[in-house]
Every structure is written in C-alpha cells, then in structure tokens.
Amino acid sequence: MSRSRRPAPSRGRRARPKASKGESYVGRRFEIEVGPVAHGGHFVARVPIGEDSRVVFVRHALPGEQVVVEITEGTAGDRFWRGDAVSVLSVAPERVVPPCPYAGPGLCGGCDFQHVSLPAQRDLKATVLREQLVRLGGLSAEDPLVADLVVEAVPGDVDGLRWRTRQRYATAPGGGRGMRRYRSHDVIPVDDCLIATDGAREPGAGTVVETVEIGDATHSFEVAADGFWQVHPGAPATLVSAVLSVLAPAPGQTVLDLYAGVGLFSAFLADAVGPTGRVVAVEGDQTASALSVGNVPAAEVTAGDVATVLGGLEEGPFDLVVLDPPREGARRAVVEAVVARSPQKVAYVACDPAALARDVAIFAEHGYRLRTLRAFDLFPMTHHVEAVALLEGSGA
Template sequence: MSSTRRPASRGRRPRAKAAKGMSYVGRRFEVEIGPVAHGGHFVARVELEDASRVVFVRHALPGERAVVEITEGSAGDRFWRGDAVETLEASTERVAPPCPYAGPGRCGGCDFQHVALPAQRDLKATVVREQLVRLGGLDAADPLLADLVVEAVPGDVDGLRWRTRQRYATTPDGGRGMRKYRSHEVIPVDDCLIASPEAREPARGTITERVEVEGTEHTFKVAADGFWQVHPGAPTALVSAVLGALAPEPGDTVLDLYAGVGLFSAFLADRVGPDGQVVAVEGDRTASALSTGNVAGAEVTAGDVGTVVAGMGERSFDLVVLDPPREGARRKVVDAVAARSPRKVAYVACDPAALARDVAIFAEHGYRLRTLRAFDLFPMTHHVECVALLTRERP
C-alpha cells in the first residue's frame, strides 16, 4: 500500500481556464440520462439549435429524465458538467440520500448517496468493464468481465461509518466542513456519515495497525499522516486476494512495488519462508523506513520505483506485487517488471482506467489478465479497488 495514494478524494478542484465563448453555467436543460461514466458521472446530451453537447451529470441515474443545471461549460467546450437538480422520471434504484449534506451544491465527497447500495456496486462493475475494454483491449464478452461483481467487505454499516481517517476543511467562522465538488468553497458539516465515530484526523507520529489474514496476524507501524487504507475491511480483503492470486510457494522470490509500510510483504514473507526472499520498494522514505521494522528479513529500498527496478540488472523474480498510486505504474515500471520475467503479477488498482492502461502495456510483453476481483472499499463514492492477476502466455 503506497503511502502516496489518496483513493477517496473529496473531488478535484478545477484549474482556472479561459472561457471558450459564451458561458452556459447556470442554464438548465431537460435531458435523458445515459450510462455511467468513470468518475461518478452519468452521460447526457444537450441539444442546441446548431449543435449538441455531451454533459457529464452528477446526482443522476441511467434511464432517468432530469433537469440538469450546467455547472461548467461554454460554447467552445467539447463537453460540459452539470448537476441533476430535478428528477422528472426516477430510476427504481434511486433512494433518498442518508446524508443531509449530499446533493447538488452541497458536499462533494460522495457521488452515489442517491443510489441503492447494490446498484452502486453494479455501476462500479460497469465502469471497470468499460475501462478494460476501451483502454485495456479486452473483449466485453470475456467471462472475466461479464461475470465481474464488486464485492462488499466487512466494516461498514450499509455503506456508512467506514472511514477510519477523516480530514475536515475549516469554514470561514472556524467550524468544520467539507468542500463542494470541484470548488474551494466550504460548507458546514456537523457529521460526515461515511466517517467512523472513531475516525482520526491526520496527525504526527506513528500509530499501530493490526491485520489478520487466514489466522495469521501482523502488526504494522504506520505514520499517523501517511497512507493506510481507510476502510477497516480493506487490508484483510486485499491481502487475501493477493495471496490467492499469486499462490506463493516456499522458496519463491517476490518483488513488492509501491510497498508502503510492508502490508503485502509481511504476509508474503510468511508464505515464501526462510528459503525465499521478499524485496520491497517504496517511494516514500518514511513508509519505507517503517517497513524495515514491520517486515523482518525483507530487502527494503526507498526510491523512485521505476528507477530502482530498472537498475536491478538481470535480477529475476518469481512473483511481483504492484500497488501503485492513482496514476498507475505506467510504462517505465511495467517494462521493468516484465523484464524480470515473473510467472505471476498481482496488480492492486485504485483506478480502473490506470489498471486498464497498464494491462495493455503488459499485453505487449505477453502478459494476459487471468483473474480479476473488485472490492467496494469506498461505499457511497465512485471509487473501487481491483486486484488483477497477470501471467505470461505460454508458446
């Protein structure tokens, strides 16, 4: 788990850009809502007198008719953004948001509060499939994709109260709040419903996390302001999925990239035993230093992952774990991994688009996607975590 990842962001704030013609911000249009798109939006189209525009709409559902208010967009833009401010024909999957701060013009943290929880997971599975087909070159009819489900994990209450770490913004009067979607504006929020009652705000120092997988427990020292999965069920679910995919054997050599504080390394070291070897590489020096104490006997290196792996010469590995930040591993790292000729690669992805792009690069080296699991580690948001297994095709 890389210490640099931020998988459940509160909505990116846009860069300032020059308007391209007349602004349509604030204009309202009646539209039919189309399919889900990556990022928590739904695709709609506004018909103008001389043209049409694609609008990425929040707070909607496929098949609905809605009044959409444009929140970003001018005459010269290729697409616009908007909010569904009135539902004319509602989907059967629409529910009343449990959080009073969810909805157009309110907190930007949750994308799917208005969607029944099983339908949220179906939407996420649809996005994963679409990205792997469009960017990864997979066949939509492949059972690996067609049968994909997003799995719930223990630790939330109907999709709520799961965030173990929570950062609030400060309102102008000194209170706590949340930012609006793609905005610096802060609205007061008394209680975030996806936050655990025991949620911690980032602080200095270290904390201790305990993880049990299949009867084996490890304790990890983690920087209080560093990365650790915020859903309490995430570490166990991800480690179990990685171990199941790789099936490590005694004596195997394992390369753990973006290793964070050593979550995967610790459990992999158990499996490969004293005759095996775990090599952990992490870009964040604090996390890497902590991993040396968390995983006794591992070979730990702090540094840019691509540079470190590319500098390993002819060294080969039986197994590789990739757990990159949101932008993915990218070509430099994938090329260097493939050059080690591992028999299996487990890829832990917090962004399906990045996963799909890297799967396509692995395919250039003869590696194919063999298994795929998806986990609902961020209920009420559009985020989804995947664990993919890649192996090299045999002649």
Template sequence: MSRPQRPVPRGRRPRPKASKGESYVGKRFEVEIGPVAHGGHFVARVQIEEASRVVFVRHGLPGERVVVEITEGTAGDRFWRGDAVSVLSAAPERVVPPCPYAGPGLCGGCDFQHVSLPAQRDLKATVLREQLVRLGGLSASDPLVADLVVEAVPGDEDGLRWRTRQRYATAPGGARGMRKYRSHDVIPVEDCLIATTDAREPAAGTVVESVVIGGVEHSFEVAADGFWQVHPGAPEALVSAVMSALAPAPGDSVLDLYAGVGLFSAFLADAVGPTGRVLAVEGDQTASALSVGNVPTADVTAGDVATVLGRLEEGPYDLVVLDPPREGARRAVVEAVVARTPRKVAYVACDPAALARDVAIFAEHGYRLRTLRAFDLFPMTHHVEAVALLTR
C-alpha cells in the same frame, strides 16, 4: 500500498482557463440521463440549436429524466458539467441520500449517496468493464469482463461508517466542513456519515495497525499522516486476494513494488520462508523506513520504483506485487517487471482506467489477465479497488 492519505476525492478543481465564448453556467435543460462514466457522473446530451453538447451530470441515474443545471461550460467547450437539480422521472435504483449534506451544491465527497448500495456496485462494475474493453483491449464477452462483480467487504454499516481517517476543511465561522465538488467553497458538516465515530484526522507521530489473515497476525507501524487503507475490511480483503492469486511457495523470490509500510511483504515473507526472498520497493521515505521494522525479514529499498528497477540486477523473480498510485504503474515499470520474467503478477488497482492501460502494456509482452476481483472499499463514492492476476 503507497498512495498518500487523503480524504475521499471530490474531483479535480478546475484550472483557470481562457474564455471560449458565452458561459452556460447556471442555465437549466431537461435531459435524459445516459450511461455511467468514469469519475462518478453520467453522460447526457443537450441540444443547442443545430448541435448537441455532451454534459457530465452528477446525481443522476441512467434512464432518468431530469433538469440539469450547468456548473461548468461555455459555448466553445467540448463538453459541460452539470448537476441533476430536479428529477422528473426517477430510476428504481434511486434512494433518498442518508446524508443531509449529499446532493447538488452540497458536499462533494460522495458521488452515489442517491443510489441503492447494490446499484452502486453494479455501476462500478460497469465502469471497470468499460475501461478494460476500451483501454485494456479485452473483449466484452470475455468472462473476466462479462461476469465481473464488485464484492461487498465487511466493516461498514450499509455503506456508511467505514472511513477510519478523515480530513476536514474549515468552514466560515470556524466550524469543520467539507468542500463542494470542484470548488474551494466549504460547507459546515456536523457529522460525516461515511466516517467512523472515532475517525482520526491526520497528525504527527505513528499509529499501529493490526491485520489477521488465516489466523496469522501482523502489526504495522504507520505514520499517522501516512497512507493506510481507510476501510476496516480493506487490508484483509486485499491481502487475501493477492495471496490467493499468487500462491507463493517456500523459496520463491518476490518483488513487492509500491510496498508502503510492508502490508503485502509481511505475509509474503511468511509464505516464502527463510529460503525465499522479498524485496520491497517504496518511494515514500517514511513508509519505507517503517517497513524495515514491520517486515525485518524483507530487503527494503526506498526510491522511485521505476528508478530502482532500472538499476536492479536483471535476475528473474518468481512473483511480483504491484500496488501503484492512482496514475498506475505505467510503461517503464511494467516493462521492467516483465524483464524479470515472473510467473505471476498481482496488480492492486485503485483506478479502472490506469489498470486497463497497464493491462494492455502487459499484453504487448505476452502477459494476460487471468483473474480479476473488485472490492467495494469506498461505498457511496465512485471509487473501486481491484486485484488482477497476470501470467505469461
């Protein structure tokens, strides 16, 4: 679990780019909102003279008639971005955002505050299905795709008060605040409703996190500014899903890749026992060093995962855990994994597109997706976590 600690992503900030003609920023159009797209927005089309232009719209819902204000776009761009600033015909799933800072032109942290919680999970499942079909090569009729649901995870309050770590920006006047979507502009925020009331801001030093699975408790020392899942129910949900998928047995050898501070390694080491072996590989030097103390029975190696696998002995491993950052494991790592001929691979994914691309690479080498679970670890945002099992 090596993804760096960061606030809920607010979208990539636009890079300066050469002008491509007349700017349409600020112009408004009446449109019908189409399907959800990866990234927390929805697809719509604006008719400009003889041509139509795709607009990725925030704060809409499929089937709605809205007035969209263009926030990025010129005459020469392939697509534009916009905000639904007025709803002419609302979808039944639309609700009043619980947070006063959520909406067009306000805080960019939450994509789906205007959507009922069950509908948010349906939207996330739709995106995950679409990516698996489009990029992963799966059939839409495959039960793993067609029957996929995003599971609620205990630990939040109706989708709020789940973020145990939170980073704030400084607003004009010195107040704490949050940035607008794809912007450096900061708006004052008195209370972020997705943050727990005792949420910590990143700091120096370490903290201790405890996780209990099946009556067994492990404690983990974590850098206060390092990565740890921010939803209180996330560690238990993910470890339980990985252990259920892999079913490790005494004597098994396990590769735990992107191992972070050793969350999966600790419970895997229990399962494989003294006759088994767990090798944990993590690129972050601090997290890797902490994992030595957190999981003293594991072999720990610090370094880039692809590089470490490239020099690792060719002997087989029974099981592999992959928990890569948002860009996924990618080809070099996937091919190094399949070269070890594991009987099972558990893939923990925080990005549907990256998961789908890596599933396709695994398929090239004879590994197929066998089970897939998705978890709503980031309510009110478009983000979703998944645990996939691949076998030969």
C-alpha cells in the same frame, strides 16, 4: 503504498482555472434524458444547442432518468460541460433518498452515489471497470472475466456508511469543521460525515499502529499518522487475502513487492516464502519505506522511485510480483521492467479502472494475459473501486 496514492472521498475536488472559450452556460437549465455511467462518478447526457448538441457529465442522476440539469461548468467553446441534476422528472428504480443531508447538488463533493442503492452502486462500478477494460485494455466484452465481473461488498461498513477510519476536514466559515463543494474551494459546515467511523482520526504528526489478521497470521504495522493506509476497516485483510490467493506463494520463492508502502503485502508474503525465500520491497515514500524496515525485518527494503530502482536492481528473475501503484498506474517503464524479470505471476492491485486497463494492455504486449479479476467496494457511496488482477506470462 505511498501516502498520496488514493483519493480522499470526503473532500471535493478543486476546479482548475481555465481560459474562457466564449459565452458561459453556467447556471442555465435544460431538460434531458440521462445516459450511461462514466468513469468519475457522473453520467453522460447531451444538451441540444441549436442544431448541435453538447456532452454534459451529470452528477446526482441515474441512467434513463429524465432530469433538469443545471450547468455548473461550461462555455460555448468547450467540448463538454458539467452539470447537476437539480430536479428529477422520472425516477429510476435504483434511486434512494440520500442518507446524508449534505449529499446533493451544490453540497458536499465527497460522495457521488448517496442517491443510489448499494447494489446498484456496485453495478455501476462494475460497468465502469468493464468499459475501461474493453476500451483501454483491449479485452472483449464477451470475455467471462469482463462479462461476469461483479463488485464485492467488504465487511466493515454499516450499509455503506461508517467505514472511513481517517478523515480530513476543512475549516468552515465562522469556525467549525466542514467539507468542500464538488470542484470548489467553498466549504459548507458538516456536523457529522456519515461515511466516517465514530472516532475517525484526522491526519497528524507521529505514527499509529495498525494490526491485520489473516487466518492464523497476525502482523502489526507502524504507519505515519499522515501516511497512507487503507481507510476501510476490511480493506487490508481483504486485499492481502486476494493477493495471496492468486499468487499462491510457496517456500523458497522470490517475490518483488512494488509500491510496497509500510510492508502490508511484504509481511504476509515473507511468511509464505519462508527463510529460504526472498522478498524485495520497493517504495517511493521515504517515511513509509523506513517504517517498513521495522515492520518487515525479513524483507529487503529499498526506498526510491520504483522505475529508477528497478532499472538499477541486479539482473535475475523473480517468481512473483505484487504491483500496488498509485492512481496513475504503473505505466510502461515499470511494466516493462517487471516483465524483464520474467515473473510467473503478477498480482496487480488497482485503485483506478482506467490505469489498470492501460497497464493490462502493456502487459499483453509482452505476452502476459489477465487470468483472474476481482473488484471490491472499499469506498461505498463514492465512485471509487479497488481491483485485484492476476496476470500470467505465456510460460506460466
């Protein structure tokens, strides 16, 4: 798991400068009805423009609400606009008062769903994951894996708050700490980020030690202080348990752990396959890979681009594969290098629904089918969701 592979929910994205495409609509307000949730923490609506209309991706809204939307990005020549629901005229039953005073139009860009009840947040995330699997993954909406999908709560937060164990702040005007507005360089002062744990660390130099306990097994991992580690306290154990459950590794089996980070999955997989088995761990981040050597002495560790390393890896099958790619997914070169090793089972850990769906479609081209799928709410109050999928070949 390389260090830049997950989004930082506490910081707003910076807008990319783009060429003007005609008259600006920024600041204009329209009364609209809000449509379905879309991937990315916003909702789809249409604004009438003369005899035409324009798609607007609206934040701080909910499906079915009548709102006044203020356009935050958009010109006459753009295919779609972005906007904020600055006034709610009819309120959805799932709407709540945001617990954080910095959440809302024009404020901190880190949290997408502070205005949504926790159960409804998880329903929205499940909706997005289902839609991506159907639209990009080629699955049927009636498939039970899709239709019955739920996003599971994970122990370790407090009603969706106080879960972020690492937190990076920007410097506010006049000093002090702050957060960026959504898609902006602007920083607003923030006294207390409610999704951060008390004592959340800011990334820095050196290393820290993280400990994970699953059943009777406990492993400690040295992690770069500025490197990647799951920020929700319940995430590492939840994800490892899910992966072990679907793969059911047995003594003597061979395992390929791709995007292995500091060895979280490798350590527990090495326990399961024992001294007669084999775990090969590949990670692109040099620092994380070097740390995994000490964290998992039983694994064969290789640092380098995953697709490149797989291309040079000796021929021969692996029984099991773990894929935990960055946000853009594994992509075709890696997927095809994996299926070339003829694994019985592939556990895919995904942090982006669209990337997962695209890769599921590529696996399907090679006879691997999605057999199980679980989703976890590792980033409450944001649109992000984690999933663990099991793919099996036709011979499994």
